[in-house]
Amino acid sequence: MHGHQHEHGCCHGGRPERFLEPCLLLLLAQQPDHGYTLMERLGVYGFPAERPDPGTIYRMLRKLEQFGMIRSSWQEGASGPAKRVYEITEDGKSLLASWNDMLKRNVERVHQFLRDYEAFTVKEHTL
Amino acid sequence: MHGHQHEHGCCHGGRPERFLEPCLLLLLAQQPDHGYTLMERLGVYGFPAERPDPGTIYRMLRKLEQFGMIRSSWQEGASGPAKRVYEITEDGKSLLASWNDMLKRNVERVHQFLRDYEAFTVKEHTL
DNA sequence: CTATCTATATGTATATTACATATAGATAAT
DNA sequence: ATTATCTATATGTAATATACATATAGATAG
Numbered sequence: 001m002h003g004h005q006h007e008h009g010c011c012h013g014g015r016p017e018r019f020l021e022p023c024l025l026l027l028l029a030q031q032p033d034h035g036y037t038l039m040e041r042l043g044v045y046g047f048p049a050e051r052p053d054p055g056t057i058y059r060m061l062r063k064l065e066q067f068g069m070i071r072s073s074w075q076e077g078a079s080g081p082a083k084r085v086y087e088i089t090e091d092g093k094s095l096l097a098s099w100n101d102m103l104k105r106n107v108e109r110v111h112q113f114l115r116d117y118e119a120f121t122v123k124e125h126t127l
Numbered sequence: 128m129h130g131h132q133h134e135h136g137c138c139h140g141g142r143p144e145r146f147l148e149p150c151l152l153l154l155l156a157q158q159p160d161h162g163y164t165l166m167e168r169l170g171v172y173g174f175p176a177e178r179p180d181p182g183t184i185y186r187m188l189r190k191l192e193q194f195g196m197i198r199s200s201w202q203e204g205a206s207g208p209a210k211r212v213y214e215i216t217e218d219g220k221s222l223l224a225s226w227n228d229m230l231k232r233n234v235e236r237v238h239q240f241l242r243d244y245e246a247f248t249v250k251e252h253t254l
Numbered sequence: 255c256t257a258t259c260t261a262t263a264t265g266t267a268t269a270t271t272a273c274a275t276a277t278a279g280a281t282a283a284t
Numbered sequence: 285a286t287t288a289t290c291t292a293t294a295t296g297t298a299a300t301a302t303a304c305a306t307a308t309a310g311a312t313a314g
Contacts, residue, residue, distance in 0.1 A: 017144035017145055017269095017270080017300095017301060017302070018144055018300090018301070019236070019237070019240075020301080020302085021301095022240065023240060026240060026243055026244055026247065029247055030243075030247060034261080034262090035261070035262065036260065036261050036262080044239060044243075045236050045239055045240055046232070046233075046235070046236035046239070053302080053303065053304075054261080054262070054263080055262095055263075055264075055265090055302095055303085055304080055305085055306090056301080056302060056303070056304095058261090058262060058263060058264095059263080059264085059301095059302095060301090060302095062263090079260090079311075079312090080259080080260050080261070080310075080311055080312080081259095081260055081261045081262080081309070081310045081311065082261075082262085082309095082310080083260090083261070083262090084261085084262070096244070100240075100241065100244045103237050103240060103241060104241065105173070106173075106237070107234055107237050107238070107241070108173075109146070109172050109173035110146070110230050110233070110234050111234070112171060112172055112173075113146075113149065113150060113153060113172055113227075113230060114227065114230060114231060114234070116153055116157075116171075117153055117223070117227045120153065120156055120157060144269095144270060144271070144300095144301080145269090145270070145271095147270080147271080148270090161292080161293090162292070162293065163291065163292050163293080180271080180272065180273075181292080181293070181294080182271095182272085182273080182274085182275090182293095182294075182295075182296090183270085183271060183272070183273095185292090185293060185294060185295095186270095186271095186294080186295085187270090187271095189294085206280075206281090206291090207279075207280055207281080207290080207291045207292070208278070208279045208280065208290095208291055208292045208293080209278095209279080209292075209293085210291090210292070210293090211292085211293070
């Protein structure tokens with residue numbers, strides 16, 4: 001029952017923000033790839049596997065390239081339309097390491113919340 | 128070295144987003160309080176304890192009140208300027224439960240990322 | 255030759271946060 | 285006394301990320 005009852009109006013529950021960028025960097029660190037396949041691979045990190053949003057993903061890839069975190073080249077001789085294949089740069093790997101540190105810290109903050117919420121519900125139950 | 132080197136320009140690492148709302152709800156579930164004190168209590172969840180942003184916090188409180196998640200009354204007879212004391216409503220408790228569920232799911236997503244990043248660095252090291 | 259699949263891209267709206275600034279009553283200091 | 289500081293609440297504006305809608309086009313299947 002919980003989780004989706006507040007999607008409209010105020011306080012819609014949803015996805016974690018600022019998470020797409022590190023996930024794309026990690027996927028490209030694992031192996032070079034193009035946007036269309038990356039959309040599917042993002043499912044591992046909880047992004048909607050069936051109906052991902054191409055616009056958001058391609059835009060993020062272009063932004064990362066603008067700042068030199070990834071680089072791209074057009075793949076030739078493949079089937080279907082031309083594919084822009086991205087690979088991570090050294091700067092991108094350094095940024096990925098930063099994201100890893102930051103996400104670790106943020107997880108700690110959320111764990112503190114989850115512990116306190118648990119304590120709150122236990123206390124409520126004993127009233 | 129990591130963690131703050133990309134604060135400017137692209138890809139600034141920083142705080143988790145959409146985290147202020149659940150934290151305020153949890154703090155008010157623990158006990159009714161007014162904005163000025165809540166600012167300090169937010170330090171438990173990693174918000175900057177010395178120099179929090181009043182604007183963001185008061186605005187979020189007003190939004191939560193607009194949607195009936197908390198309610199407020201002016202506290203009389205206290206020292207200093209008038210204080211608007213907030214308390215959580217039943218709807219607010221329900222929303223808080225939703226946030227708890229969602230944050231649990233999101234933590235799982237981040238854990239997947241952290242595991243994969245660890246595996247990536249191990250692999251890089253053995254090359 | 256038309257429809258569908260693969261692949262990339264832009265336009266716009268909404269939401270959250272950061273930073274700057276405004277207001278005002280209460281209390282402390284000179 | 286009157287000035288400065290502390291407590292407390294509030295608004296204006298900009299930056300950023302995401303969601304949703306839509307556009308484009310080559311390749312392939314019916």
